Each structure stands twice: as structure tokens, then as C-alpha cells.
Amino acid sequence: MAAYRVYQQSLSYSVYSLLAYIYTAISQSYQQVFLVHNEVQNKDANSHFRDAQFKRREALLNRRSRSVSNDIKDFFDIPSSFTDSFAKIWFRSAYYYDKYVVHFLDIITSSPYIYTPNGYIAEDMESHIQEQRGMQATLTPILGVDPTYEDPQELPTTKEFYPKPYILSQRSAGKIHPTDHLVSQNVFGELSKPSSPIKPALTELFDIPDKSVVVSAIPIKAPEVISDSSKPVVKHSASAEHSASAKHSASASTSVSRAVTQHKSATPSQEEPPVSKSIFYKIKIRRKNKQTSHPTYGNYDLVRRRIKDCLIQPSYQPDGNIGPNMVRFTWHCCAHYDQQSGTGGCSGGTLRFAQEFNDIGNTGLNTAKSYLDQIHEEFPWMSFADLYTLGGVVAIEGLAGPKIEWKPGRTDCPDSKKVPPMGRLPFATLGSDHVREVFTNRLGFTDKETVALIGGGHTLGGCHARFSGFHGIWTKNPFKFDNEFFKVLLEDKWSIGTVPQSGVDQYYNEDKSLMMLNTDMEMMRDPEFKKWTLIFAEDEQFFFAQFAIAYAKLIELGVIRDEDGIQRVKL
Numbered sequence: 001m002a003a004y005r006v007y008q009q010s011l012s013y014s015v016y017s018l019l020a021y022i023y024t025a026i027s028q029s030y031q032q033v034f035l036v037h038n039e040v041q042n043k044d045a046n047s048h049f050r051d052a053q054f055k056r057r058e059a060l061l062n063r064r065s066r067s068v069s070n071d072i073k074d075f076f077d078i079p080s081s082f083t084d085s086f087a088k089i090w091f092r093s094a095y096y097y098d099k100y101v102v103h104f105l106d107i108i109t110s111s112p113y114i115y116t117p118n119g120y121i122a123e124d125m126e127s128h129i130q131e132q133r134g135m136q137a138t139l140t141p142i143l144g145v146d147p148t149y150e151d152p153q154e155l156p157t158t159k160e161f162y163p164k165p166y167i168l169s170q171r172s173a174g175k176i177h178p179t180d181h182l183v184s185q186n187v188f189g190e191l192s193k194p195s196s197p198i199k200p201a202l203t204e205l206f207d208i209p210d211k212s213v214v215v216s217a218i219p220i221k222a223p224e225v226i227s228d229s230s231k232p233v234v235k236h237s238a239s240a241e242h243s244a245s246a247k248h249s250a251s252a253s254t255s256v257s258r259a260v261t262q263h264k265s266a267t268p269s270q271e272e273p274p275v276s277k278s279i280f281y282k283i284k285i286r287r288k289n290k291q292t293s294h295p296t297y298g299n300y301d302l303v304r305r306r307i308k309d310c311l312i313q314p315s316y317q318p319d320g321n322i323g324p325n326m327v328r329f330t331w332h333c334c335a336h337y338d339q340q341s342g343t344g345g346c347s348g349g350t351l352r353f354a355q356e357f358n359d360i361g362n363t364g365l366n367t368a369k370s371y372l373d374q375i376h377e378e379f380p381w382m383s384f385a386d387l388y389t390l391g392g393v394v395a396i397e398g399l400a401g402p403k404i405e406w407k408p409g410r411t412d413c414p415d416s417k418k419v420p421p422m423g424r425l426p427f428a429t430l431g432s433d434h435v436r437e438v439f440t441n442r443l444g445f446t447d448k449e450t451v452a453l454i455g456g457g458h459t460l461g462g463c464h465a466r467f468s469g470f471h472g473i474w475t476k477n478p479f480k481f482d483n484e485f486f487k488v489l490l491e492d493k494w495s496i497g498t499v500p501q502s503g504v505d506q507y508y509n510e511d512k513s514l515m516m517l518n519t520d521m522e523m524m525r526d527p528e529f530k531k532w533t534l535i536f537a538e539d540e541q542f543f544f545a546q547f548a549i550a551y552a553k554l555i556e557l558g559v560i561r562d563e564d565g566i567q568r569v570k571l
């Protein structure tokens with residue numbers, strides 16, 4: 001295998017890299033000259049178009065000075081040991097193969113890239129743009145797209161969104177891959193046998209129930225719950241984030257009729273996801289995410305607007321706004337990251353695979369996923385990893401939160417092989433040691449960032465007994481991002497109580513209008529966490545800034561970018 005990689009490396013390095021370098025050098029210098037020339041000559045041209053050109057040129061210049069990520073640099077150092085040299089050869093071969101073979105083929109075979117702020121080309125610009133078609137072929141979406149760019153023209157159409165059913169697995173919390181026990185979950189979190197046909201675009205990504213299945217009812221094992229008078233504690237044998245949902249699951253498993261489908265003759269080979277066996281397969285996947293000829297290609301402003309448009313959803317009761325759900329979805333998309341092993345994180349877009357999405361801690365997130373996947377249908381060129389991270393960012397901004405730095409360029413894993421181990425989501429009933437274990441040791445956040453993230457996340461939305469077993473809202477205005485979470489945590493008096501719908505214990509304030517999880521209470525009990533809680537309660541602006549930094553870090557976990565800002569490894 002190593003010999004094959006070495007062969008791949010030398011081949012791609014010597015032949016393709018040379019060609020790619022020549023091609024890129026010529027086209028880039030041409031672009032530079034043309035853009036400068038154009039800027040001088042074209043004073044009367046449409047001002048929007050000229051703005052876009054300026055931005056492209058700026059981005060192009062930035063691109064030259066952007067440094068290679070440190071992680072990548074490490075791999076290009078001299079090997080420190082004999083075994084290390086194998087690791088380095090392996091990595092480098094994948095890197096060059098991906099960079100020069102896959103991208104080179106992409107460049108020469110795909111249609112040219114055009115950045116059009118509205119997704120369509122204005123008539124008077126048509127000929128002008130045509131002239132530039134050739135030269136823009138190498139531009140990637142990261143270039144020339146400024147998220148703050150507000151296009152004054154009207155959008156072509158507005159899109160209708162509708163909730164979709166998903167195929168979920170009952171066994172997701174266990175070690176076995178879940179394709180053999182399937183149910184669907186509607187937008188209200190109710191589980192049932194899939195009744196309506198699942199759209200092809202989704203079935204590609206999710207496990208599809210085999211037509212030759214036997215339907216039988218299988219009771220779901222609930223985790224064992226042990227409660228003492230002060231804190232609710234859950235003994236979790238399998239992964240169950242937020243797992244005071246335990247009692248809830250127990251009752252839900254009897255109350256909700258769950259039809260579970262079983263594969264009749266599921267052999268291991270049938271259960272295997274498609275494997276990236278050949279170069280052609282990888283190229284296909286890469287091309288799928290780079291549909292450069294798509295009319296909306298690179299139009300992140302339009303994607304942002306689509307996300308904003310779908311936040312208000314009167315049918316999503318009792319909330320009516322899926323923004324908080326989206327913020328939580330993005331957090332969960334990144335929360336499986338492990339800095340030791342480099343596994344998990346938003347990169348790869350693995351949350352779209354049933355194996356990850358079915359983690360019991362993700363219950364209820366099908367709402368955000370449902371809408372984001374519909375948006376992806378309209379923008380198929382965008383990676384799921386990019387879209388899933390952008391969802392939370394736009395939702396926070398839409399809920400009056402801070403502006404969060406977001407860069408595109410994440411790539412999707414072609415199959416579910418890179419789905420990280422489940423059970424990594426935090427447990428709401430545990431204490432500060434557990435919070436640090438997750439946030440500091442595994443995700444790499446400081447105490448300040450941890451408090452900002454938890455308080456910022458939980459100033460929005462609320463808990464739903466039907467999802468997690470917990471119920472209620474953290475602040476009086478759950479659809480406005482502010483520092484109220486810290487204020488009420490410090491000012492109100494909190495005592496433990498039981499959620500009537502699920503029998504799960506949580507903390508209530510005096511008039512029972514607000515709630516807290518045990519992990520939230522730790523933000524006040526732990527002296528280090530409390531220090532930041534006090535500061536954030538005091539200074540809202542400072543809190544906004546810290547939250548924006550921490551959330552931006554969250555959505556970069558596991559993303560290794562090269563000098564173009566594109567994540568080219570870890571396919």
C-alpha cells in the first residue's frame with residue numbers, strides 16, 4: 001500500500017504538479033493584469049460588477065499571502081523516526097494526489113466559475129462576463145465572496161420550505177452500525193414507520209430501508225436512571241447526551257408506537273457504505289461538490305439569505321422559530337471533535353450520515369437538518385460541512401447575535417467511514433469535571449470560551465420534553481441573543497424539580513418560568529466558570545465578542561486548510 005502511495009506521489013509530483021503550476025501561474029498573472037487593467041478602463045461599468053472585481057482582486061492578493069496550516073507544515077518536516085517517515089509519506093502522497101490530480105482534472109474538465117451576486121447574470125453584463133469566463137476558471141468560492149456584501153437587487157425567487165421525514169436508527173447509541181433498525185422522525189420529533197417516500201437526494205445520504213424488510217415492533221432499551229435528592233444522575237451504558245432524557249425515553253418507548261424495520265438478510269457487505277475504492281470514485285465525489293457551472297456557484301450571500309428566510313416557521317410549535325435549533329445543530333455538527341486523534345468535527349460533513357445523526361443526543365435536530373438539506377438541494381455545489389456550519393452562524397446573526405467569522409472550503413467525506421465514535425456529546429446531568437473533560441480536554445476550549453459557548457447557546461431557545469426530557473426556556477426572550485442567561489443564573493433562586501411530561505429532574509427558578517440544566521448550574525458553582533459568568537453578566541459587549549471568537553473556533557474544529565483556504569485532505 002505504501003509503495004502504491006509512493007508511486008502515486010512521485011507520479012503526481014513530477015507530472016501533474018508541473019502542469020498544474022504552469023497552468024495556475026499563467027492564469028493568475030493574466031488575472032492580475034486583466035483586473036488592474038479593467039479597473040482603470042472600465043470606469044463606467046456597472047458599479048456592482050466593479051465592486052465584485054475589486055473584492056476578487058483583494059482576495060487573490062490575500063490568497064498569495066495566506067500561509068499553509070501548521071498541521072500541514074508538520075507533515076512536510078523531516079521525519080522524526082522510521083515509522084514517522086511512513087506516516088509522512090502516506091500523508092504527502094494523499095495531499096499531492098488530492099491537490100494536483102483531483103483538482104487539476106477538475107480545473108480542466110469543469111465549466112468556468114462565475115461569481116454572480118444574485119445567481120443570475122444581468123443582461124448588460126453578459127458580454128463583459130463572457131470575456132472573463134476563461135480567466136475565472138481557477139477561482140474557488142472562497143475568493144471574491146465577501147459575506148458582508150449586500151446586494152441591492154431583488155432575489156430571483158423565494159423558496160418554500162417544508163418539514164421532511166428522516167430515517168433514523170434505533171440502535172444509533174450502540175456500537176453496531178444502524179442500518180438494520182430504521183424508523184422515521186417527523187419535524188415534531190415523533191417516531192414512526194416512514195410513511196411518505198423519502199426524496200432521492202436524501203436517500204443518497206441516509207440509510208434507505210430495504211424494500212424486502214420485515215416490520216416488527218422492538219422496544220427500545222432506556223438508560224438506567226438513578227436520582228438522589230440533590231442532583232439527577234444518569235448511568236449511561238450507551239451514549240445518551242443530555243441524558244436526563246432517560247426517563248423520558250423510557251416513557252416514550254411505551255407511549256409512542258415505534259415501528260422498526262429489520263433487514264431480512266443483512267449481510268455485512270450489504271451494510272457497508274460505498275467505499276472510495278478507485279481514483280474515479282474520489283474524482284466523482286470531488287466533482288459533486290464543485291459544480292462550478294451551477295448558476296448559483298459561489299453565491300454565499302444567497303445561501304445566507306435562504307437560511308435566514310427559513311428561520312421563522314409557524315408550524316414548528318411551540319417555538320415558531322427554528323433559529324435556536326439551527327444553532328444547536330451546528331454545535332452538534334462540531335461537538336464530536338477530538339483534538340488528540342483529530343477525529344470528528346464539522347469537517348467532512350459527517351452529521352449527514354445516519355450513523356452520526358442518530359446519536360440519541362441529536363434527537364430533535366431533524367428540524368434544522370430538514371431545512372438545511374432543502375437548501376442544499378438548491379445549492380448542490382456547497383459542501384454539507386460548509387452549509388451545516390453556516391446554518392448556526394446565520395441563525396445567531398438572525399437572532400440579534402454577534403457576527404461570526406465563517407470561511408467556506410470544508411470538504412465532505414464521500415462515505416460514512418469517517419464518522420467519529422458516538423457518545424461524545426456532553427451529558428446535561430453531570431458536573432464541571434465532565435464539562436472540562438469535553439470542552440477543554442477533547443475540544444480544546446479555555447474556561448472563558450466554554451462559559452461563553454454554553455451561556456450563549458442557552459440564551460437561545462429551550463428544552464423540549466419530547467426531545468431531551470428537559471422542558472422550558474432559559475431566558476424570558478429565547479429568540480434574542482443576549483447575556484440574559486448569565487444574569488438570570490446569578491439573580492434568580494434555583495431549586496430542583498421534576499418535569500411533569502417526562503419525570504426528569506432539572507432546575508427551576510422561583511416562579512418556575514425558567515429552567516437550568518445541571519451543567520448550566522455549574523457555570524455558577526465552579527469558581528473558575530463563575531468568574532467568567534460574572535464578567536459576562538456585567539459586560540454584554542465583551543460577552544458578544546468572546547462568544548463570536550469561541551463559535552468561530554468551534555466551526556473550524558478538525559478543518560485543515562491549505563494555502564488556498566480549501567480543506568484538501570481528510571477526504
Ligand code: HEM
Nearest residue numbers: 242324325328331426428453457461462463464467468519
Ligand atoms: C455542557 C454542554 C451542553 C449541554 C449538556 C447541552 C444540553 C442541551 C439540552 C439538553 C438541550 C435541550 C434540547 C431539547 O430538548 O430541545 C439543549 C438545547 C440547546 N443547546 Fe445545548 N447543551 C450544551 C452546550 C451547548 C452549546 C455549546 C451550544 C451552542 C453554542 C448549545 C446550544 C443549544 C441551543 C441553541 C439549544 C436550544 C435548541 C432549541 O431550542 O431547539 N448548547 N442543550
